Every structure is written in structure tokens, then in C-alpha cells.
Amino acid sequence: MFYRPEDGHGLPHNxxxxLITPRPIAWVSTRDRKGVANLAPYSFFNGTAYVPPQVMFASTGVKPDQDGTKDSVANIRESGVFCINVVEEAAKDAMNVSTTGFDKDVDEFERAGLTKAECEVIDCPRVAGAPASMECKVTQILQIEGEANFVVHGQVVGIHMRDDCIRDGIFDVTTFRPLARLGYRDYSVVDNIFSLARPDD
Known part of the structure; x- marks a missing residue:
């Protein structure tokens, strides 16, 4: 099968x-100027640099109660900061609740039954008990092709790691089974890990 996206694919779902799987999930927490916390997952997400550590996520939609975007991007525009929380399998149901398009004045932490903790470096909440959380300061927000497509870039200025996730000096993902996004409504967990030595090691 071959198709041009501009012509459509003819399948029941896009x-x-x-095709781009598995994708890590950025569980992005923010706060608006009135103090309302927001929490939403984004699977167009990745790290972009080591030194200084930098990350990106993309927001690809709009809410009727925001100006051409979603709550996360709107809050980040106002505050200049955000936190990316790592999603573990045990939090899959809470993460799924936070996908709901609640009104902007709704606190997703409360709706999902999650406890907030304050970040150390930035004025932002984070998911208490997450395997890891990355406090970020915005470096740029790019609008890309499409009506409401934004890529948010940030520099990581603080990192929280849950103590039980550190084993033998490494952040060990086998301790919590990271959740990953596949296509459609499908997800997966990381539970089969192997190492490869590089030829020039």
C-alpha cells in the first residue's frame, strides 16, 4: 500500500x-497564572541534547477554552516553565484520566487522584512518586505546519529520581516498567531489555 497523506489513506483510522512506535510519554505538568495545575500526556516527545540536557514535546490540537492551543502550551507561554513526569505502568489509569479534555479551570491531578509535589527550581507542580520528573525552562516554542501544531523545547534544570529506581549506580527502568504509546489506543510497557556493546567500545 502507498498513499499520499494529502489524498487520504482510505483506512478506518489514521x-x-x-508507524512511529513505541513512543515515550511526556506527562507534562504546568500551572496557570491563577494557580490551577494542569497535567496532560504527550507522546510526541523526546530528549534532544545531553549538554545542557534538553527535551521537546509537541502539542497537536486545540481546546475551545484556549486561544488556538491546549492548556499545557497556554500555561507554558505564561509561566516559561513545565515539568515532564515519567509514566510507569502502575500509573496508566491515572494517565488515561488526564487525557480528558477538561475545562482549563479543572485540576487534572485531583481528577486523576494524584498527589502533587512542588518542583525545586521552577514554580510548577510535579507528580509525587513518579519514577522521575524533569523540571524544565522553556527555550523556544515553535509553531509548525498545521493549524494548532506547536513544538515546545526546554532545558532541564532539575531532575527528581525515585530512590528505588536507582540500582547499582544507574536509573534502572526495570524497577517500574515505563509506559509507551503505540498507535491508535494501544500502549505497551518496557519489559524486555538487553544491552549491545558498540563496535568502538
Missing amino acids: PFNA
């Missing part, structure tokens, strides 16, 4: 996001 296959595009099933």
Missing part, C-alpha cells in the same frame, strides 16, 4: 502515529 495509520501515521502507529
Whole structure:
């Protein structure tokens, strides 16, 4: 099968996001100027640099109660900061609740039954008990092709790691089974890990 996206694919569901899998999930927490916390997952997400550590996530939609974007981007525009929380399998149901398009004045932490903790470096809440959380300061917000497509870039200025996730001097993902996004409504967990030595090691 071959198709041009501009012409459509003829399938019941768009296959595009099933082609880029598995994708890590950025569970992005923010706070608006009134103090309302927001929490939402984004699977167009990755690290972009080591030194200084930098990350990005993309927001690809709009809410009727925001100006051409979603709550996360709107809050980040106001505050200049955000926190990326790592999602573990045990939090899958809470993460799923936070996908709901609640009104901007709704606190997703409360709706999902999650406890907030304050970040150390930035004025932002984070998910208490997450395997890891990265406090970020915005470096740029880029609007890309499409009506409401934004890529948010940030520099990581503080990192929280849960103590039980550190084993033998490494952040060990086998201790919590990271959740990953596949296509459609499908998810997966990381539970089969192996190492490869590089030829020039």
C-alpha cells in the first residue's frame, strides 16, 4: 500500500502515529497564572541534547477554552516553565484520566487522584512518586505546519529520581516498567531489555 497523506489513506483510522512506535510519554505538568495545575500526556516527545540536557514535546490540537492551543502550551507561554513526569505502568489509569479534555479551570491531578509535589527550581507542580520528573525552562516554542501544531523545547534544570529506581549506580527502568504509546489506543510497557556493546567500545 502507498498513499499520499494529502489524498487520504482510505483506512478506518489514521495509520501515521502507529508507524512511529513505541513512543515515550511526556506527562507534562504546568500551572496557570491563577494557580490551577494542569497535567496532560504527550507522546510526541523526546530528549534532544545531553549538554545542557534538553527535551521537546509537541502539542497537536486545540481546546475551545484556549486561544488556538491546549492548556499545557497556554500555561507554558505564561509561566516559561513545565515539568515532564515519567509514566510507569502502575500509573496508566491515572494517565488515561488526564487525557480528558477538561475545562482549563479543572485540576487534572485531583481528577486523576494524584498527589502533587512542588518542583525545586521552577514554580510548577510535579507528580509525587513518579519514577522521575524533569523540571524544565522553556527555550523556544515553535509553531509548525498545521493549524494548532506547536513544538515546545526546554532545558532541564532539575531532575527528581525515585530512590528505588536507582540500582547499582544507574536509573534502572526495570524497577517500574515505563509506559509507551503505540498507535491508535494501544500502549505497551518496557519489559524486555538487553544491552549491545558498540563496535568502538
